[in-house]
Amino acid sequence: MYKALGKQRLIYRSRIASYVKAGLxxxxxQVFDEMSQSDCRMFSVDYNRFLGVLIKNRRFELSEYYYDSMNPRGFSLNSFTYSRFISGLCEVKNFELIFRLFDDMDRLGIVPxxxxxxxxxxLLCGVNLVDEALKVLRIMREEGRDPDVVSYTIIISGLFRVKRHDEAVQMWKIMIKEGINPDSKACRALVLGLCNIGKVDLAYELTVGDMRGKAEKLIDKMERSGIQPDSYSYNELLKGLxxxxRVDNAYVLLVNKMEAKGFVDVVSYNTIIKALCKAGRSKRAYKLLGEMGRKGIAPDMVTFTILIDAFLKEGNSILAKGLLDQMTKMSLFPSLALGLIKEKKLSLACGVWDQMMEKGFTLDSYSSETLINAINLKEVPEVTTAVFPVFLAYVSLIVGNAGMSPLTIVLMNGMCNGVKFRLLGHRICPPLA
Known part of the structure; x- marks a missing residue:
């Protein structure tokens, strides 16, 4: 009889496994329910496997039901299944059941x-319950689970999120003292947190070394310890500087540190170019454009937008035109114009559009609609309603050539009734004969 029941148990397990494999x-x-109601003896392993399947498939209500029915029968989950259960419940933020699972584990002497x-x-840090997260960190140590770099990174990020900056820095120092090597994510958490509050020097010192060259030994020590900020962290340091x-310090960081590690890209240069232009050092920024070319780093639309905007504000139309010519060769003209419109720099966008038309560029439907929408939201000198017939002719031409949507036609009619036409006119299509 016992052999027969053992055989039947294997059949039940096989059927359950087949259905799970097929996603049924x-x-x-249903088969598990049949098994639990039969004369077959069940073991904790059956409940652990079955609840593992339910948890994996996010059947959390059923998981709770079978968990509750398991305990009176003398079965319990192992550490791995409890850990999976807690992790799944964290996704749906079921704190009540999580607390109950921790209590049960504590009673049974099981550690996640x-x-x-x-x-x-x-999860706790994500909902700003940082003090509770710190308690969990303490419990981990007490239960013999030493925190790792992920644990500390989570706590450091959580402390910065609730503006407890000093505690975050202290937690970083504790991590280093315990011999845990920070990875790129840990460095990123520290750099972002400190740079956001303007403590750039401290971020640099803790992750790279002293920017004034007074702590080369610290740099060597950190590199030996395996502290290696990634490209994202370095770019955040650049932004912070x-x-x-402190744009000169930022450039030194770029050349002396980032370049050697292969972390310099167009984003890095754009950060420094923007800072130089903002500081009124546009000629120095322009030289960096040449430096990018020599190093094989292609400028993008952002690079040109920053420089052209700076030179036009200074009244240096010659250099601005030269940059526009360079953009023509790189086919970046439409992207620049659209970018300027989105930044609400309408006058500059119209100037770029004029240059486009002089060089033979045509507007597609999306570009035309973007310009029309932008002008419709901007105050434009009024013209008389006598232009209305001509304006309708423009509409007909645009609809035929650019596939303009009916909504845009309504907007254009609204502008004409408004009457916003003068600024739009020749930029949409050439004058009619």
Whole structure:
């Protein structure tokens, strides 16, 4: 009889496994119910496997039901299944059940895996319950689960999020003291947090070294310890230095540190070029454009927009025109014009559009509609309603050539009734004969 029941148990397990493999979870649940109501003896492993399937498929209500029915029968989950259960519940923020699971584990002497602790702390920090997350960090140590770099990164980010900056820095120092090497994500959390509050020097010192060259030993020590900020962290440091009006320090960082590590890209140069232009050093910024070319880093639309805007504000139309010519060769003209419109720099956008038309560029439907919408929201010198017939002729021509949508036609009629026409006119299509 016992052999027969053992054989039947194997059949049940095989059927459940087949249904799960085929993705037929409801059928697997039915077979499990049959098994639990039969004369076959069940083991904790059956509940652990089954709840693992339910958790994986996000059947959390059913998971709770079977978990509750399991305990009176003397079964319990193992550490791995508890950890999976907690991690899944963190996704749906079911704090009530999470608390109950932790209480049950504490009563049974079971400790979750470190990744489950980390996921739970991340949830707590995400809803600004940082003090609770710190308690979990303490419990981890007490339960013999030493925090890893992920644990500390979560806590550091959470402390910065609630503006407890000093505690975040202290947590970083504790991590280093315990011999845990920060990875790129840990460096990023620290750099972002400190740069956002203007503490660029401290961010640099803790992750790279002292920017004034007074702590080369610190740099060597950190590199030996494996502290290696990634490209994103370095670019955030650049932004922080530029916001602090220390653009020369930012350039030194770019050349001496980032370049050697292969972290310099167009974003890095755009950050410094923008800061130089803002400081009235547009000629120095222009030289960096040449430097980018020599280093094989292609400028993008953002690069040209920054420089052209700066030179036009200074009244240096010669250099601005030269940059526009350079953009023509790179086919960046339409992107620049659209970018300027989105930044609400309408006069400059119209100037670029004029240059486009002189060089034979045509407007597609999207570009035309963007310009029309922008002008419709801007105050434009009024013209008389005598232009209305001509304006309708423009509409007919545009609809025929550019596929303008009916909504745009309504907007254009609204402008004409408004009457916003003078600025739009020749930029949409050539004058009619």
């Amino acid at each position: 979870i409801d059928q697997a649940i 895996d470190i990744w489950a602790f980390n996921i739970y702390m991340n 530029c916001r602090a009006k």
